[in-house]
Amino acid sequence: xxxxxxxxxxxxxxxxxxxxxxxxxxxxxxxxxxxxxxxxxxxxxxxxxxxxxxxxxxxxxxxxxxxxxxxxxxxxxxxxxxxxxxxxxxxxxxxxxxxxxxxxxxxxxxxxxxxxxxxxxxxxxxxxxxxxxxxxxxxxxxxxxxxxxxxxxxxxxxxxxxxxxxxxxxxxxxxxxxxxxx
Amino acid sequence: xxxxxxxxxxxxxxxxxxxxxxxxxxxxxxxxxxxxxxxxxxxxxxxxxxxxxxxxxxxxxxxxxxxxxxxxxxxxxxxxxxxxxxxxxxxxxxxxxxxxxxxxxxxxxxxxxxxxxxxxxxxxxxxxxxxxxxxxxxxxxxxxxxxxxxxxxxxxxxxxxxxxxxxxxxxxxxxxxxxxxxxxxxxxxxxxxxxxxxxxxxxxxxxxxxxxxxxxxxxxxxxxxxxxxxxxxxxxxxxxxxxxxxx
Numbered sequence: 001x002x003x004x005x006x007x008x009x010x011x012x013x014x015x016x017x018x019x020x021x022x023x024x025x026x027x028x029x030x031x032x033x034x035x036x037x038x039x040x041x042x043x044x045x046x047x048x049x050x051x052x053x054x055x056x057x058x059x060x061x062x063x064x065x066x067x068x069x070x071x072x073x074x075x076x077x078x079x080x081x082x083x084x085x086x087x088x089x090x091x092x093x094x095x096x097x098x099x100x101x102x103x104x105x106x107x108x109x110x111x112x113x114x115x116x117x118x119x120x121x122x123x124x125x126x127x128x129x130x131x132x133x134x135x136x137x138x139x140x141x142x143x144x145x146x147x148x149x150x151x152x153x154x155x156x157x158x159x160x161x162x163x164x165x166x167x168x169x170x171x172x173x174x175x176x177x178x179x180x181x182x
Numbered sequence: 183x184x185x186x187x188x189x190x191x192x193x194x195x196x197x198x199x200x201x202x203x204x205x206x207x208x209x210x211x212x213x214x215x216x217x218x219x220x221x222x223x224x225x226x227x228x229x230x231x232x233x234x235x236x237x238x239x240x241x242x243x244x245x246x247x248x249x250x251x252x253x254x255x256x257x258x259x260x261x262x263x264x265x266x267x268x269x270x271x272x273x274x275x276x277x278x279x280x281x282x283x284x285x286x287x288x289x290x291x292x293x294x295x296x297x298x299x300x301x302x303x304x305x306x307x308x309x310x311x312x313x314x315x316x317x318x319x320x321x322x323x324x325x326x327x328x329x330x331x332x333x334x335x336x337x338x339x340x341x342x343x344x345x346x347x348x349x350x351x352x353x354x355x356x357x358x359x360x361x362x363x364x365x366x367x368x369x370x371x372x373x374x375x376x377x378x379x380x381x382x383x384x385x386x387x388x389x390x391x392x393x394x395x396x397x398x399x400x401x402x403x404x405x406x407x408x409x410x411x412x413x414x415x416x417x418x419x420x421x422x423x424x425x426x427x428x429x
Contacts, residue, residue: 009249010246013246013249014246015358017241018241019233019234021240022233022236026239035241039245039249042249043249048298053305053382057223057227057230060230060233061226061227061231062230064229064230065226068233112234115231115234116234116235119231119234119235120234120235123232134197137198137199139236141198143198143199143200144194144200144201162193162194163190163193166193166197166225166228173228176227177227177228
C-alpha cells in the first residue's frame with residue numbers, strides 16, 4: 001500500500017470498506033454524503049499510507065480516525081449536526097449500543113464479528129450517562145464544553161464521566177488492543 | 183502541574199474532545215512525555231474500536247470502483263515529498279485570504295497539513311526515543327534468525343532502562359487476525375511475553391518494547407499468535423536468538 005500498489009487499496013477497501021461506510025453513515029446520515037466521506041477517507045488513506053506506522057497502532061484505528069474526521073468535517077461544512085446529536089435530541093435513551101446488541105450483522109468474518117460484539121457489549125455495559133458522553137464525543141465530535149452545554153451538566157462532571165468511561169472501555173477491550181509501548 | 187493532571191487528558195485527547203486551549207497545552211506536553219504518548223495511543227485504539235458499534239451498512243457496489251478510479255489519478259505521498267510542506271502551507275494561507283470557496287478548501291488543506299505535521303512530529307519523537315535507547319553502555323545485542331535465512335531480527339536490550347528495541351527485516355506482516363509476539367525465556371521457567379508487534383508491508387519494523395523485570399532471559403524468540411497475543415506461545419518459534427552473558 002505504502003508503495004502505491006493499487007491492488008493493495010482494493011484489498012484495504014474489501015477488508016474495511018463496510019466498517020468505514022457504516023461509520024460514515026452513522027455520522028452524516030445521508031447516502032450521497034456517506035459515499036463522499038468514504039471516497040475521501042480512502043483517498044486520504046491512499047495518499048498518506050507511507051506515513052502509517054503499524055508499530056504505532058492498528059489499520060482499523062487509523063482508518064476510523066480518518067473517516068470520523070472527514071465525516072465530522074463534512075457535517076460541519078454543511079452547517080448541520082451529526083446524526084447522533086439529532087437522534088440524541090429526539091430519543092432520551094438514544095444510543096447504538098442497545099439496539100445493536102441483538103442485531104445480526106451480516107459480517108462473515110468471525111473474529112471481526114466477535115470484536116464488534118465485545119465493543120458493543122462493553123459500550124452497552126456502561127452506565128447510561130457515561131455512554132451518552134462517549135457517543136456525543138465520538139460520533140458527535142463535541143468537545144468537553146460542548147457536551148456540557150448539550151447535556152446541561154457541569155463541565156467537571158462531563159470530564160470525569162468521559163474519562164471514567166474511556167478507562168472502563170480500555171479495560172474491557174484490552175484483549176483487542178495492540179500493546180504499543182512508549 | 184503534576185504528572186497525574188496530564189495523564190487525565192490522554193483519554194479526552196484521543197477522542198478529540200479537549201477544548202482548543204487544553205489541547206494545545208497537552209500537545210506541548212506530549213512532545214516530551216513518552217508515557218503520555220503511550221496512553222494516548224491506547225485510548226486511540228479504544229476510540230478506533232468504537233467505530234465498530236454503529237449499525238452495519240452495506241456500501242453500494244459502485245463505490246469500490248469510484249475509489250480505485252480516483253486513486254489511479256493520484257500518486258501516494260512518499261516521505262520525501264514532505265519537503266513541499268512549507269510551500270503548500272503558504273499556498274493554503276494565500277487561499278484562505280481569498281475567501282469564499284477557496285477559504286473552505288484551504289481550511290481542509292490546512293487541516294490535512296496539520297495532521298501530517300503531527301504525524302511527522304510523532305515519528306521524529308519516536309525516532310529520538312529509539313536512538314536514545316540504543317546509545318547506552320548497558321545495551322546488549324542479539325540476532326534472532328531462522329537458520330540463517332530471511333526473515334531475521336536484531337534486538338537491542340537497554341538493561342539500564344529495561345527497553346528492548348526490535349528491528350525486524352524481511353518479515354512479511356502477520357496475516358489478518360494474527361500478530362507477532364516476542365518472548366523472553368529463562369531456563370527452567372515458562373516464556374514471558376515481551377509484547378506483540380507487526381511489520382510494515384515492506385517487511386520492516388523498528389519498535390520499542392518493555393522487557394519484563396521479573397525475567398532474566400537467556401533466550402528470546404518470536405512466534406505468530408492470534409491478534410492481541412497469547413499468554414503462552416501457541417506454536418514453535420520461527421525466530422530464536424540467545425543473550426550472551428545474561429543480565
